[in-house]
Amino acid sequence: MQDYKFFSEVNQAFDKASAYTRFDKGLLEQMKACNDVLHITFPLEKDDGSIEVIHGYRVEHSHHKLPTKGGIRYSLTVNEDETMALAALMTYKCAVVDVPFGGAKGGVRIDRRNYSDAELERLTRRYAFQLSKKNFIGPGSDVPAPDYGTSSREMGWILDTYRQINSDIDAEGCVTGKPLNQGGIRGRTEATGRGVFFGIKEACSNAEDMKLLGLEKGIEGKTFVVQGLGNVGYHSALYMIEAGAKMIGVAEMDGSIYNENGIDLKELMEYKKEKGGIVGFEGIKTLPDNKAVLEVDCDILIPAALENQLNEKNAERIKAKIIGEAANGPTTSKAHEIIKDRGALIIPDNYLNAGGVTVSYFEWLKNIQHMRFGRMGKRFEENSFKKILLVIETISDRKFTDKELEFLAQGGGEKELVDSGLEETMVLAYNEINELRKVHGVDLRTAAFISAINKVGSMYEGMGIFP
Numbered sequence: 428m429q430d431y432k433f434f435s436e437v438n439q440a441f442d443k444a445s446a447y448t449r450f451d452k453g454l455l456e457q458m459k460a461c462n463d464v465l466h467i468t469f470p471l472e473k474d475d476g477s478i479e480v481i482h483g484y485r486v487e488h489s490h491h492k493l494p495t496k497g498g499i500r501y502s503l504t505v506n507e508d509e510t511m512a513l514a515a516l517m518t519y520k521c522a523v524v525d526v527p528f529g530g531a532k533g534g535v536r537i538d539r540r541n542y543s544d545a546e547l548e549r550l551t552r553r554y555a556f557q558l559s560k561k562n563f564i565g566p567g568s569d570v571p572a573p574d575y576g577t578s579s580r581e582m583g584w585i586l587d588t589y590r591q592i593n594s595d596i597d598a599e600g601c602v603t604g605k606p607l608n609q610g611g612i613r614g615r616t617e618a619t620g621r622g623v624f625f626g627i628k629e630a631c632s633n634a635e636d637m638k639l640l641g642l643e644k645g646i647e648g649k650t651f652v653v654q655g656l657g658n659v660g661y662h663s664a665l666y667m668i669e670a671g672a673k674m675i676g677v678a679e680m681d682g683s684i685y686n687e688n689g690i691d692l693k694e695l696m697e698y699k700k701e702k703g704g705i706v707g708f709e710g711i712k713t714l715p716d717n718k719a720v721l722e723v724d725c726d727i728l729i730p731a732a733l734e735n736q737l738n739e740k741n742a743e744r745i746k747a748k749i750i751g752e753a754a755n756g757p758t759t760s761k762a763h764e765i766i767k768d769r770g771a772l773i774i775p776d777n778y779l780n781a782g783g784v785t786v787s788y789f790e791w792l793k794n795i796q797h798m799r800f801g802r803m804g805k806r807f808e809e810n811s812f813k814k815i816l817l818v819i820e821t822i823s824d825r826k827f828t829d830k831e832l833e834f835l836a837q838g839g840g841e842k843e844l845v846d847s848g849l850e851e852t853m854v855l856a857y858n859e860i861n862e863l864r865k866v867h868g869v870d871l872r873t874a875a876f877i878s879a880i881n882k883v884g885s886m887y888e889g890m891g892i893f894p
């Protein structure tokens with residue numbers, strides 16, 4: 428849609444929610460504004476020796492907390508408006524889940540499939556160099572992470588480039604989502620999808636809310652459709668299936684597929700890897716276009732690709748009872764009203780996909796504390812548990828087997844601590860926004876914005892920035 432303005436869509440949702448808050452107009456305007464907007468162009472030498480001009484962006488939306496935080500996207504959709512919208516969403520997202528960062532976002536306008544690995548490396552390093560030169564990256568100022576079209580590999584290149592030009596003892600904290608051997612953290616790759624799963628699970632555990640949707644409590648037995656099998660979509664689907672949900676539809680760039688009896692995720696991923704797409708996957712019905720599957724009858728629809736996927740064109744035909752926004756901005760404001768008025772529950776992006784930035788926060792803490800979580804306490808905890816089990820053995824006839832001892836006396840290592848911290852974060856935040864939803868009689872997106880505005884606003888008030 429040509430007239431689609433993502434930043435104004437985000438601001439519309441903000442405005443709607445701000446009516447339920449106590450802040451005056453000026454402060455609200457300050458909260459909405461993007462503090463710093465950077466647009467750079469730089470040359471990329473292609474493998475054949477030709478030169479291409481590359482457009483890169485970085486937006487720091489809010490400095491109410493530092494560092495600012497947000498991913499770097501490689502996509503042809505990247506422009507100033509998109510980057511501003513995504514940076515703003517990062518501010519609100521961090522506030523909703525109590526991650527103490529301001530929001531930022533970066534992007535490079537390319538279709539990564541058209542570049543060799545060597546070209547991508549040169550481009551990423553040059554972009555990182557420019558960010559560093561302009562003070563748009565640093566462990567205490569602005570910390571990028573992966574997003575659509577980037578992964579831990581690009582983050583490793585960014586760290587290496589940053590370290591070459593800055594002698595900073597906390598350099599590892601200049602970017603998150605890094606490979607494990609370069610200061611990354613266990614669980615970051617799957618974190619966004621894992622958070623999506625925890626969020627949907629929490630929503631589904633509320634019997635009263637499920638009843639209103641005509642659904643049973645719990646994830647088990649529910650049908651779902653996922654759009655996008657990238658990192659976020661794949662991991663969301665994986666944990667949903669592990670918990671007993673049935674994946675009946677998948678949309679990808681090349682088309683969409685549907686099977687009411689369920690689709691095998693592992694086999695589909697193998698097929699996709701081999702063929703580069705999902706169309707033609709054995710025995711599964713291919714629908715007419717790559718968005719058709721979003722309209723099938725299912726309990727949960729998980730858009731996990733890009734913005735503006737559920738819009739005026741298809742909103743009337745979306746039948747899912749729950750929309751789990753794994754992507755950023757997948758539902759336009761008009762589509763949101765249409766789908767909500769039909770009685771569906773929309774679990775908004777600025778809450779549901781916050782798992783990624785939550786674990787990024789843990790990674791950043793690990794980097795600046797220069798120590799892995801669990802290193803100090805794991806063995807101590809294990810020994811304490813063993814002592815308790817020993818006492819139980821002496822006061823009862825119960826003798827524990829070695830296997831039981833190992834299971835019962837487990838201390839928290841990095842992986843377990845990250846997972847439990849993520850679950851705690853998602854569960855707490857869901858209940859906070861669900862409570863606001865009920866108190867104000869609003870939808871969940873408005874409730875998430877109310878929560879974010881209250882937290883960011885009171886931070887500004889506390890700073891006394893208005894002499």
Ligand code: GLU
Pocket residue numbers: 496497498499570571572573574575603755780781783784785787
């Ligand atoms: N790109 C992810 C997002 O949109 C993660 C950001 C981060 O970890 O900083 O939330």
